[in-house]
Amino acid sequence: MIRLSGKAITKRYGATRALDGLDLDIASGEIVGIAGPNGAGKSTLTRMLAGEETADSGQITLTRGDTVVDEVWRRVAVVHQEPHIWPNMTVEQNLAVGREGRWFGDITPEPVSAKAVLERLGIAGFAHHELADLSLAVQQRVEIARAMLSDADVYLFDEPNSALTEEESEALFATMAELAGSGKIVLLITHRLNDFVRCCQRILVLRDGRIRCQIRGAEISETSIAAQLTPAETAEREALPASARTAPKADGAPLLKLQSCSDRFGAFRDITLDLAPGRVLALSGVEGSGARELAQAMGAFRPFRDRSGQTFTTLDQASVAYLAASRRDTVFRNLSVGENLASRLAGRSLGRLPPFIDPAKIDALAARAIKRYRVKTGGSHAPITSLSGGNQQKVVLGAAMEQGTDIIVIEEPTRGVDISSKADIYELLRDFAAQGRAVVVFCTEVQEIFDVADDVVVLSHGRIVGRVDMAGIATIPELADLLASYEAV
Amino acid sequence: MAQSSSSLLGNQRVLNSLRTLGLALAIVLIAVIVQSQRPAFLSPENLLTLVRSMVALGMVACAQMLVILLGEIDLSVGAVYGLAATVTATLWLGGGSLPFTVPLLVALAAGLAMALVAGGINGFLTVRAGLPSFITTLGIMNVADGTSLLIGNATTFTPAYNDPLPPEWELDFFHGLGGALMRFDIPVETLWLVAAFILFWILRHRTVFGFRLLAMGGNPEAARVARLPLKKYKYAVFLLSSLMAGIAGILDFSYVGSVGPTQSSALSFQVIAAVVIGGASLNGGRGTIVGTLLGVVLLAMLNNGLALLGVGSFVQLLFIGLVTIAAVWLDLVSQKLIRSAGQRAARSGEAA
Numbered sequence: 001m002i003r004l005s006g007k008a009i010t011k012r013y014g015a016t017r018a019l020d021g022l023d024l025d026i027a028s029g030e031i032v033g034i035a036g037p038n039g040a041g042k043s044t045l046t047r048m049l050a051g052e053e054t055a056d057s058g059q060i061t062l063t064r065g066d067t068v069v070d071e072v073w074r075r076v077a078v079v080h081q082e083p084h085i086w087p088n089m090t091v092e093q094n095l096a097v098g099r100e101g102r103w104f105g106d107i108t109p110e111p112v113s114a115k116a117v118l119e120r121l122g123i124a125g126f127a128h129h130e131l132a133d134l135s136l137a138v139q140q141r142v143e144i145a146r147a148m149l150s151d152a153d154v155y156l157f158d159e160p161n162s163a164l165t166e167e168e169s170e171a172l173f174a175t176m177a178e179l180a181g182s183g184k185i186v187l188l189i190t191h192r193l194n195d196f197v198r199c200c201q202r203i204l205v206l207r208d209g210r211i212r213c214q215i216r217g218a219e220i221s222e223t224s225i226a227a228q229l230t231p232a233e234t235a236e237r238e239a240l241p242a243s244a245r246t247a248p249k250a251d252g253a254p255l256l257k258l259q260s261c262s263d264r265f266g267a268f269r270d271i272t273l274d275l276a277p278g279r280v281l282a283l284s285g286v287e288g289s290g291a292r293e294l295a296q297a298m299g300a301f302r303p304f305r306d307r308s309g310q311t312f313t314t315l316d317q318a319s320v321a322y323l324a325a326s327r328r329d330t331v332f333r334n335l336s337v338g339e340n341l342a343s344r345l346a347g348r349s350l351g352r353l354p355p356f357i358d359p360a361k362i363d364a365l366a367a368r369a370i371k372r373y374r375v376k377t378g379g380s381h382a383p384i385t386s387l388s389g390g391n392q393q394k395v396v397l398g399a400a401m402e403q404g405t406d407i408i409v410i411e412e413p414t415r416g417v418d419i420s421s422k423a424d425i426y427e428l429l430r431d432f433a434a435q436g437r438a439v440v441v442f443c444t445e446v447q448e449i450f451d452v453a454d455d456v457v458v459l460s461h462g463r464i465v466g467r468v469d470m471a472g473i474a475t476i477p478e479l480a481d482l483l484a485s486y487e488a489v
Numbered sequence: 490m491a492q493s494s495s496s497l498l499g500n501q502r503v504l505n506s507l508r509t510l511g512l513a514l515a516i517v518l519i520a521v522i523v524q525s526q527r528p529a530f531l532s533p534e535n536l537l538t539l540v541r542s543m544v545a546l547g548m549v550a551c552a553q554m555l556v557i558l559l560g561e562i563d564l565s566v567g568a569v570y571g572l573a574a575t576v577t578a579t580l581w582l583g584g585g586s587l588p589f590t591v592p593l594l595v596a597l598a599a600g601l602a603m604a605l606v607a608g609g610i611n612g613f614l615t616v617r618a619g620l621p622s623f624i625t626t627l628g629i630m631n632v633a634d635g636t637s638l639l640i641g642n643a644t645t646f647t648p649a650y651n652d653p654l655p656p657e658w659e660l661d662f663f664h665g666l667g668g669a670l671m672r673f674d675i676p677v678e679t680l681w682l683v684a685a686f687i688l689f690w691i692l693r694h695r696t697v698f699g700f701r702l703l704a705m706g707g708n709p710e711a712a713r714v715a716r717l718p719l720k721k722y723k724y725a726v727f728l729l730s731s732l733m734a735g736i737a738g739i740l741d742f743s744y745v746g747s748v749g750p751t752q753s754s755a756l757s758f759q760v761i762a763a764v765v766i767g768g769a770s771l772n773g774g775r776g777t778i779v780g781t782l783l784g785v786v787l788l789a790m791l792n793n794g795l796a797l798l799g800v801g802s803f804v805q806l807l808f809i810g811l812v813t814i815a816a817v818w819l820d821l822v823s824q825k826l827i828r829s830a831g832q833r834a835a836r837s838g839e840a841a
Binding site: 050052080084085086087088089093096097098100102103104105106107128129130132133 | 695710714
């Protein structure tokens with residue numbers, strides 16, 4: 001009997017409480033789902049279980065029978081969302097890293113069990129291929145195989161199947177059930193509500209660093225989870241989808257027309273899409289569906305091909321500003337707030353005599369922008385790193401909007417952003433579109449689509465599988481059901 | 490049939506041998522060209538010269554490859570090579586800035602200890618202080634050069650003509666370390682080179698140490714999550730690198746029979762060039778001992794061949810620079826080609 005428990009665990013990062021009195025009690029034999037919106041504390045909990053973080057107060061304990069395990073992380077195997085693997089090594093070598101067994105000789109994993117796991121995951125044929133040559137799906141399976149081969153008590157799967165096909169996911173769930181059956185603790189974190197329904201006996205819903213409720217057995221359904229994921233207050237406040245709040249349907253020629261376009265590396269195929277002015281378009285789809293890649297292509301960040309095989313970028317049709325998902329790729333950490341706001345500009349907006357720049361002009365521009373984009377900051381000379389994630393994101397967005405392009409493409413606009421900044425960011429995006437421009441967002445959360453979009457395009461396996469006009473959607477669960485039904489096809 | 494050929498293309502061992510083969514072909518090509526112009530090239534005497542010129546380069550390059558495999562670099566090896574020899578010579582023979590002398594064995598130990606100290610400082614500054622190893626080892630390169638000059642007082646030491654003359658057995662022992670000639674006039678030094686290659690090959694390809702270096706260099710973040718002892722290994726490779734530089738310095742001193750203030754830091758750059766020509770990536774995570782050996786052979790052969798052709802040392806330098814760039818560029822291009830073939834093979838395998 002293994003038991004994973006914790007009482008009143010807290011963890012702060014500066015002013016943010018990532019975990020705020022979390023209680024845990026999980027016994028062996030269960031597959032427990034951990035659900036929660038972005039920023040709820042899932043990744044902090046993951047890092048804590050993996051021993052990469054320690055709690056400010058409270059402690060996670062692991063007991064086996066009557067004995068308390070000393071270093072919990074030694075008994076925890078984590079399957080990370082972004083695989084922690086070695087691209088310069090073969091699949092087989094990857095399995096052996098850290099558990100080589102002997103100090104001399106040809107280093108290979110324990111052959112019998114390794115072969116069994118690789119076959120089970122369907123990647124035995126790649127044993128001697130280098131990971132850099134293999135797709136994300138295989139890399140993810142290598143990460144899973146590494147966890148399976150470790151002798152742990154707790155197995156934590158963080159979005160394990162984002163790059164797997166339906167059948168591969170099914171096989172993975174079967175393996176997880178076997179692990180649970182053999183007396184291990186299995187935890188699953190995922191954005192796909194359907195996966196919870198398919199494999200968990202119990203769901204913990206995490207919100208604002210605490211477990212808000214548990215859903216058990218027969219009560220588990222996509223609707224019940226979705227209802228718990230959306231806090232009651234906001235559900236009331238946002239009773240209407242964003243599209244109903246502002247005047248929809250601006251007529252006019254599309255800003256961008258895609259005619260059976262395909263990705264050069266096959267991430268998406270045969271995409272036909274018009275981007276109308278005045279609208280916010282959400283691209284939805286799990287990792288590997290091609291939705292993210294399509295957003296990048298529309299952001300002129302990723303060249304693609306039309307039917308004739310000619311390679312081009314959307315810049316040929318309209319001016320585009322693209323914002324990557326991670327602020328690591330969008331924020332200039334060495335610059336001030338004002339400099340960040342001016343970072344995408346050049347020429348006359350920075351000074352009277354280009355290419356020379358005029359600090360006074362930049363200051364004035366920054367002061368204006370700080371007000372316009374509702375950035376909470378000590379001033380334009382404050383270092384950007386002194387801002388909260390939400391305000392950094394507003395600066396990033398402001399810098400792109402100052403560029404005055406026809407289209408803004410943004411991946412995960414509110415990743416790691418607090419609730420109040422989220423509302424500001426959605427409003428900024430909608431205002432931008434209302435000027436007769438267009439916004440494309442790649443979203444991972446139903447709530448976000450509901451809050452910001454006018455149109456939704458759903459991708460699966462690289463193709464468009466559904467289009468939704470948000471004018472016809474009244475509630476979040478309704479949207480969730482609809483999106484899930486498209487993705488299930 | 491298509492299946493087997495595609496999986497063959499993706500197989501890592503096959504890819505590695507293809508690249509090694511390319512390097513070997515380049516070496517043969519150079520040999521053929523030089524031989525056609527200067528028939529003395531393949532004479533036993535010249536081959537001996539050639540092998541002899543590879544000793545220091547090869548020994549130091551093996552250890553440097555491990556440093557580079559980890560994504561670091563050691564620019565100080567040339568200076569440490571000189572430092573170890575100078576410290577040994579000064580302590581043993583006197584005549585430098587030090588007012589005393591010690592027996593040969595103590596002097597040898599001190600020379601190697603000095604090299605290890607340099608490696609330890611490289612490791613400390615890189616691991617603990619977090620400085621980039623490029624800066625650390627650039628600094629230590631100058632520190633070591635300066636220390637050599639200070640200790641040796643810019644003297645040229647020649648054991649056989651020293652005053653006072655060291656005991657007979659010490660002279661013989663020292664000469665026997667690297668300079669003595671065996672059958673067919675092969676110097677003892679070459680045995681050290683062969684031993685170093687075998688030991689480093691085992692270390693790199695048949696021990697957990699080498700295996701983990703590969704992992705740590707390929708993805709330090711994943712290595713951290715897997716709790717591999719990254720810091721210890723960094724210390725270890727810097728210590729190894731300096732130790733090999735020290736040994737090579739003393740062996741060359743033994744072979745040449747004298748050591749002076751002009752010991753070259755240029756060795757560092759030759760070594761790095763050889764490792765990189767041998768297919769190692771300065772970003773870490775890529776590099777083999779056989780590749781390094783071939784890189785060393787290619788570089789030594791170019792030096793030797795160009796000297797035979799009598800182009801003059803200026804042109805020689807220029808040529809070696811161009812060849813280094815061309816070799817790495819070619820490797821990059823061919824790697825890309827092979828890699829995309831490997832990816833296609835993998836993808837078709839996945840689809841199946």
